[in-house]
Amino acid sequence: MVEFQSMPNHWTPLVLSREVGRRPVARVLDGVPVVCFRDAKGGAAVLVDRCPHRGAPLSRGRCSEEGELICPFHAWRFDGAGRCVGTPFDGRARSSKMHAAALPNFEAGGLVWAYTGIAEEVPERPPLPVALVDGRYRGRALYRDWDAHWSRAIQTMLDVSHIPFVHPFTIGFALGRGIGRGEGFELNVDLQPRDGDAFHVEWAIRSEQGAGDAGWLTFLPPNGVIIPIPQSGAREWLLFIFCVPTEAGCSRQFVVPRRNFGARNPLLPLADQLNATVLAEDRPNVEGAEPVEVPPPGEEISVPSDAPTIAFQQYYHRTFR
Numbered sequence: 001m002v003e004f005q006s007m008p009n010h011w012t013p014l015v016l017s018r019e020v021g022r023r024p025v026a027r028v029l030d031g032v033p034v035v036c037f038r039d040a041k042g043g044a045a046v047l048v049d050r051c052p053h054r055g056a057p058l059s060r061g062r063c064s065e066e067g068e069l070i071c072p073f074h075a076w077r078f079d080g081a082g083r084c085v086g087t088p089f090d091g092r093a094r095s096s097k098m099h100a101a102a103l104p105n106f107e108a109g110g111l112v113w114a115y116t117g118i119a120e121e122v123p124e125r126p127p128l129p130v131a132l133v134d135g136r137y138r139g140r141a142l143y144r145d146w147d148a149h150w151s152r153a154i155q156t157m158l159d160v161s162h163i164p165f166v167h168p169f170t171i172g173f174a175l176g177r178g179i180g181r182g183e184g185f186e187l188n189v190d191l192q193p194r195d196g197d198a199f200h201v202e203w204a205i206r207s208e209q210g211a212g213d214a215g216w217l218t219f220l221p222p223n224g225v226i227i228p229i230p231q232s233g234a235r236e237w238l239l240f241i242f243c244v245p246t247e248a249g250c251s252r253q254f255v256v257p258r259r260n261f262g263a264r265n266p267l268l269p270l271a272d273q274l275n276a277t278v279l280a281e282d283r284p285n286v287e288g289a290e291p292v293e294v295p296p297p298g299e300e301i302s303v304p305s306d307a308p309t310i311a312f313q314q315y316y317h318r319t320f321r
Contacts, residue, residue: 002048002101004116005031006150006245006293006320010222011126013242013254014114016141017107020044024069026059030116030245034103035059039080040067044112047082048101058100069100108133109240109256110141127195129226131238131258139257140272144279148286150223150251151294151316153243156286157225158217158308160203161187166285170278175205175213184208187305197221197315201308217308221315235261239275249292253279296321 007030015027015036025036026049033049035058047069049059056073063069068077068085077086082102084094104115104122109132115123131137146153156162164172190202199219205212218226223244229237240256255275262268297313 002032002118004029005248007116007222009115009117009123011113011115011123012223012244013111014046014105014244015112016143016254017044017110017112020112022063022067024059024061024063026057028246029103029114031248032116033057033059034114035069036112037063037069037080038067041080042067043080044105044107045069045080046103046105046112046114047078048103050100051076052084052098052100109258111242111254111256126220129220129238129240131236131260132240132256134260137236137238137258137260138263139259140269141254141256142272142276143252143254144276144283145246145250145252146283146287147250148283148289149249149293150243150245151312152286152289152292153251153253154223154225154241155294155309155312156282157227157241157243158201158219158312159306160189160201160215160217160308161305162285167278167281170274170281185212189305189307191307191311194218197319199308199311219308219312219315222319231261235259237261255279 014029015025019025020036020038022038027034027036034046035049036044036046039045047058049057051058051071051073053076054073056071058069058071061070061072068079070077075088076084078100079085082100084098101118104119106113106125108128164175185205185207188204188206192200194200198221200216202216204214216228220226224240224242227239231237237259240258242254244252244254246252257272259268294313294316296317297310302310
């Protein structure tokens with residue numbers, strides 16, 4: 001039986017599109033081993049990484065020129081929908097029981113998205129922001145693996161108040177300098193509900209010297225957040241961050257930068273690599289958090305500036321616990 005442990009029946013990024021080709025790619029999604037490959041039409045396919053015959057991992061097999069995944073044990077052949085389309089010594093044997101379990105999936109924003117459930121009908125795709133799917137936006141995505149529950153990871157991505165202290169020399173440089181020069185700083189947070197369980201946060205820092213930095217972020221349920229990098233005029237530079245459950249208690253953090261400018265600027269892809277540094281700065285605190293999973297609101301001490309993380313805790317326990 002296929003059982004997703006902590007985020008069942010939801011769409012989530014699984015793998016970067018550029019990683020999926022004619023060779024099987026093994027991944028673990030919320031405790032379930034899966035395999036990704038390209039089918040006969042070049043589309044992404046995601047199967048549970050287990051042959052229905054004798055349970056061998058399909059990811060140890062190979063892909064045929066016809067875009068079929070061939071089991072390494074007895075060379076059973078499976079198409080992108082998981083249908084068994086060939087058995088070398090039993091050519092006439094065909095049964096739905098011989099099919100490999102397939103996960104609904106699609107590609108958008110340089111990611112292969114998978115549904116954490118086995119569904120007879122493909123569930124409705126999640127509404128994705130224009131910047132993630134519009135071809136005029138570009139950026140080079142990356143990911144890093146943490147020994148941390150995905151709920152703790154996304155909680156951190158929604159936490160504005162940690163930025164100047166954890167990231168003083170990267171994304172919190174200007175903000176951190178301001179706090180160090182004065183007194184009486186306060187972080188004001190305005191949380192605005194959006195469709196479904198999404199929410200948008202406008203934040204601003206005030207001090208005895210007057211207004212300071214300001215910004216915004218948006219929570220994309222179940223496990224995403226949008227964070228902007230300030231630009232002038234009609235330029236947009238957005239970071240889409242997705243915290244994806246892998247092995248039990250572990251997660252993969254995808255950072256997908258999207259810009260509508262600078263397509264020929266060779267320095268901007270280098271700037272995307274800074275995202276790996278920022279993730280490395282966050283990692284120790286998240287991996288060391290106790291309890292490892294986000295607790296219900298009220299079980300941790302919170303203050304008004306924690307409004308975004310409290311809202312996520314409420315959503316998480318309402319939806320998954």
